[in-house]
Amino acid sequence: MLLDCALVWPDGDGRLQMAAALRGAWASPLGLDAPLRQLLAGSDSGELGRMLAKLGVRPAANRKEQRLAALVEQHGDPARVAALVAQAPAATRELLGRRALEAPEQSGPVLFGTGRAEAGPGEQWAVERGLLVRDRHRYGPARMPAEVALALRGPDWRAPFVPVPPEVRSVPATGPDVEREAAAASMAFAAHAVSVLGVCAAAPPARLKAGGIGARELSRIGRAARCEEVPVRLVLEAAGAAGLLARDGERVTATAAYDTWAGEEPADQFAVLLRAWWALPLTPGGSRDEDGKALPALAGAPPCEDCVQARHGLLAAASRLPAGEGAAEPADLGALLVWLRPLADELPQDATPFATLVEEAELLGALALGAVSPLGAALLADDAEALADACRRLLPAASGSARFGSDLTAVVAGTPSARLFELLDSVADREAAGAASVWRFSPGSVRRALDAGHTPEALTTGLAAVAVGPLPQPLSYLIQDTARRHGRVRVVAAACVIHGQEPALLAELVAQRELGHLGLRQLAPTVLISRTPADRALAALRAAGYAPVAEEPDGSVRIERAGRHRAAGPVPAPRRPGGGTGTQRTDARAADAGTAVDLRALAGRLRSAPAELPEPDPYDGRPYASDTEEIIAGTARNLSFTDARQLAHAVDEGLPITIEYVATSGSATVRTLSRLGLDSPYLYAWCHLRDDERVFTLSRIHGVMPA
Incomplete structure (x- = not known):
């Protein structure tokens, strides 16, 4: 097959040459690292000489070229390599045997020198003899030259080759069953998409500094929309590719295209997201990296063409099954995809090959019961008209009515229309979404609708218009009881309160034009509120000729006594313990301050004073x-x-x-x-x-x- 596609061809020496593009995509098809000469290209002559000394080999000359040639000749003989490894310690033999069957982890020449990291068990012995080559900075594991790996694999080793695709166990999956399963999956996903994007439109998620929507915001969206993380990621990535969401500063917000999309029928909404998923240059369900850390959504990762090929290859693999049959296990489709597309990228989080990709196809209804559904067949055929027809056939029109129960619930079969979705979301809490959506009414949810400006009459009329039958009495009573209590207590923001005993005086204050900047509002004949802080309101009232007083929080009058501020006095110079008497210190301070001291009078007092x-x-x-x-x-x-x-x-x-x-x-x-x-x-x-x-x-x- 490779020869027919001109990807490989024989040369005059009986070897197969590989096309450069294939070599770049598949760097080591046999799991071999670079040859010894390439790995040792950056070594110095002294390092090569020490290796040869350990091997007991004398080169023809002591120049670097001759030493490198002698080392390549030594390890180019499989028998010599096998004999050398047989003399190695047990830990080294175990390490070399394991590394010979592993794929290389890096490429390029290795530079020698002292490093900080220590070699693993048994590694130093192999490095000293050139069986392993270590980076001079000790970055990553030591690498095994291709000659050494082939010698340790033995003369009977052959490259793995499976000319026959792996068997996929199948079970019966008739056309009607596949369509029914695909319809259920697509209806559930369409409802999830409406919920997720509705949450994002109402409260745009914040972006991380590094870009994308982080795990915390994804959890918030999932809780609000009542769906798991993988559908949330799938909807966000598909909506972003379809232009329904866009970055707006530090947030991701809905676009004008979303408003148009929200007013369409569920089949048309779903078709937009399905086409976007089919061309996505990434696998949206990939939520973890190689280290198990959470990945952000809508992070703008580099395009992954292999991800697109894997998605297309999965449906192509499923289409190889006989008509009326589907794969018994999704893992079998992943194994078949590995055989069909060996260069396709797998996610590190997948326990089985392409498990996340299979889950995405099942969530969207492209795969159902292990077989390709009409949606998947239209995607494979790249037929937009067939895809639209399949979506309309599998997804019913949006439901504009709901069944209200006496347990204060509303159930909508299928996907609710945008108008019904907005109405129920405004007055009830969503409990479930999918093939059927459920909302529950409560005093808190009805109060939320009243807070948003709805009247009880408008709520009752709006719900009755979409109800299948009359509204249950408990729901009508709930709306009326909540409305009766609503607004009995009011809260207003105020910087200060002004009150007095004379209503006429307070009315005069409200009417004063020069006090208009205080934002005065009369709540009662003797109570005003102001949007201006108390101190500024006091100053303005006094400037206008009034004589207000301030109150303490307990209602007592605040005494505005001017505080006494004094500068700290000078600190006398430190004295040793046991210094002079208080009189002597006072006189000394007076002397230091420049006050004239009568030394004769001081001496007279000291002579007449009793001895201390x-x-x-x-x-x-x-x-x-x-x-x-x-x-x-x-x-x-x-x-x-x-x-x-x-x-x-x-x-x-x-x-x-x-x-x-x-x-x-x-x-x-x-x-x-x-x-x-x-x-x-x-x-x-x-x-x-x-x-x-x-x-x-x-x-x-x-x-x-x-x-």
């Missing part, structure tokens, strides 16, 4: 004057004993005090405190700087001064 005892060491075991003093001295480690005693005295006597305090942020401030309360390691006090109650950590107090 040296300050006691707070840690020498002496008793303290009070428990408060002992607690503060043991906790406020940055205070001298005198400062600790002064702070303790202020706590015990309830006196104000000034402290130097370093906050956790590192900022230092001077604060005057009163109403002191000690709860070690904290000091509770009223801070005059912040005009509020504050808590201070004793260990962060660095100085104490009289208030």
